[in-house]
Amino acid sequence: MDTAEIEAKVIQFIATKVENLDASTINRSSKFEELGLDSMDTIQLLFDAEDAFGINFDSEEAKGFSTVGDIVSYIETHQPSAAPQ
Amino acid sequence: MRVVVTGMGVVSPIGIGVDQFWSAAVNGVSGIKRITSFDASSRRSQIAGEVADFDPSTFLSQKYIEQTDRFTQLALLAARLALEDAGGLDAYESRRIGVSIGSGMGGFSTFESSALRKFRSQPVPPFTVPRTMANSAAAWIAIRHGFKGMNLTSSTACSSGANAIGAALDLLRAGRADVVVAGGAEACVLPLTINGFEILHALTTTSNDNPTGASRPFAKGRDGFVMGEGAGILILEKEEQARHRGAKIYAELAGYGQACDATHIVMPDMEGQIAAMQEAIRDAGMEPDSIEHINAHATSTPLGDTVETRAIKNLFGARAADIAISATKSMVGHSIGASAAIGSIATIMALHTGTIHPTINLDEADPECDLDYTPNVAQKRSVRTGLCNAFGFGGNNASILFTTLA
Numbered sequence: 265m266d267t268a269e270i271e272a273k274v275i276q277f278i279a280t281k282v283e284n285l286d287a288s289t290i291n292r293s294s295k296f297e298e299l300g301l302d303s304m305d306t307i308q309l310l311f312d313a314e315d316a317f318g319i320n321f322d323s324e325e326a327k328g329f330s331t332v333g334d335i336v337s338y339i340e341t342h343q344p345s346a347a348p349q
Numbered sequence: 350m351r352v353v354v355t356g357m358g359v360v361s362p363i364g365i366g367v368d369q370f371w372s373a374a375v376n377g378v379s380g381i382k383r384i385t386s387f388d389a390s391s392r393r394s395q396i397a398g399e400v401a402d403f404d405p406s407t408f409l410s411q412k413y414i415e416q417t418d419r420f421t422q423l424a425l426l427a428a429r430l431a432l433e434d435a436g437g438l439d440a441y442e443s444r445r446i447g448v449s450i451g452s453g454m455g456g457f458s459t460f461e462s463s464a465l466r467k468f469r470s471q472p473v474p475p476f477t478v479p480r481t482m483a484n485s486a487a488a489w490i491a492i493r494h495g496f497k498g499m500n501l502t503s504s505t506a507c508s509s510g511a512n513a514i515g516a517a518l519d520l521l522r523a524g525r526a527d528v529v530v531a532g533g534a535e536a537c538v539l540p541l542t543i544n545g546f547e548i549l550h551a552l553t554t555t556s557n558d559n560p561t562g563a564s565r566p567f568a569k570g571r572d573g574f575v576m577g578e579g580a581g582i583l584i585l586e587k588e589e590q591a592r593h594r595g596a597k598i599y600a601e602l603a604g605y606g607q608a609c610d611a612t613h614i615v616m617p618d619m620e621g622q623i624a625a626m627q628e629a630i631r632d633a634g635m636e637p638d639s640i641e642h643i644n645a646h647a648t649s650t651p652l653g654d655t656v657e658t659r660a661i662k663n664l665f666g667a668r669a670a671d672i673a674i675s676a677t678k679s680m681v682g683h684s685i686g687a688s689a690a691i692g693s694i695a696t697i698m699a700l701h702t703g704t705i706h707p708t709i710n711l712d713e714a715d716p717e718c719d720l721d722y723t724p725n726v727a728q729k730r731s732v733r734t735g736l737c738n739a740f741g742f743g744g745n746n747a748s749i750l751f752t753t754l755a
Contacts, residue, residue: 281411283410283411283412304416304475304476305412307475308415308416308474308475308476311472311474311475314472320472
């Protein structure tokens with residue numbers, strides 16, 4: 265996936281996880297707290313994202329995440345290499 | 350000062366809401382079926398009383414569901430129903446509204462699923478601890494409704510619900526709260542928990558092909574209890590304030606007794622059971638002669654039902670035969686920390702409606718169980734006083750006494 269694709273998928277994913285949140289209001293620089301997520305909500309979001317995107321967030325690194333873009337960048341640099349089908 | 354019951358909410362294998370529950374109970378409907386929440390086909394015990402049609406998404410947001418264990422969700426629904434029944438508690442200041450909930454296992458559903466993930470080297474869900482902790486049901490009831498007073502949890506195994514209701518009575522009498530949301534919740538139809546009770550030979554294993562006939566308190570040949578789940582919540586207020594706000598009053602919570610066997614961690618002891626019932630009656634300023642109904646602990650274990658029968662005969666003497674006894678667990682199974690809260694609602698409904706629900710599956714009684722257990726068919730009987738018994742692991746015996754107000 266390229267950056268734009270990951271970004272779109274992450275935004276879509278967040279919109280499904282957070283109630284009353286329209287995907288069109290989320291962008292790469294949106295801060296979690298602006299989306300109504302407290303620290304525990306964010307941890308839960310990342311936990312669910314691991315399953316959804318098939319990756320594992322390094323917990324120390326994930327502690328520093330504050331924006332949607334942080335998730336996008338992490339997935340981009342850690343996405344599983346294309347495996348043979 | 351009298352403490353009265355002004356609202357009730359129940360979530361059980363035979364119905365959600367008091368109307369559905371009571372109608373099923375009076376008609377002797379069994380809620381025991383083959384387990385659906387996990388594959389139990391290779392277990393010795395494959396049946397349970399599950400709340401099959403419970404769907405938390407009908408009343409909780411996705412966020413609530415993610416952050417709560419099933420026992421909390423059952424408690425939240427029962428609390429909502431009880432609060433609606435009581436007409437809301439807007440008349441009270443939030444700091445004066447207490448919550449007192451019992452649960453034997455707490456969020457064990459979360460514990461079991463998170464432990465499984467851990468053993469499989471999968472990440473552990475973030476809400477594992479806040480979902481598992483025993484006080485999470487009480488905490489979420491407070492959060493959901495803004496109840497900022499005393500918030501307590503009793504975890505005394507099978508007597509948890511009774512201790513929670515008893516503790517609520519104490520809080521109201523001590524002036525620590527003006528109203529208390531009290532009861533019990535349990536959701537332990539779970540692979541590990543059921544296994545744990547199997548190992549103790551506590552569960553029936555001979556009725557997997559006849560689930561509705563499996564829970565048979567006081568019956569000849571009974572061989573253990575059936576696991577259940579559910580929640581029961583009462584709204585308890587001081588009579589004067591309840592009347593002042595125009596609340597309907599179901600019954601008085603007149604007395605509470607608690608006694609510890611201090612003998613064995615799981616075996617019942619007659620003396621402790623007698624002491625608990627005696628103390629509840631004394632606490633209400635009454636005499637044993639005035640007890641007309643008992644909602645028995647009666648789990649359907651060979652020893653437990655016999656010991657409870659002996660305790661009743663010892664305490665009430667020749668009058669024991671005149672007491673209308675019934676065993677709610679014959680229909681819903683044993684919902685551990687919720688059982689006495691659900692049993693309390695059955696007791697209150699017996700007083701309120703003048704009907705004693707039956708003990709089902711009682712075609713032939715154990716010769717050692719020779720009292721009037723209301724076998725198989727409900728009885729019309731106007732009773733004014735009812736004890737609800739709850740005896741738990743840890744040698745914990747609790748008994749609560751409800752009376753009509755007349």
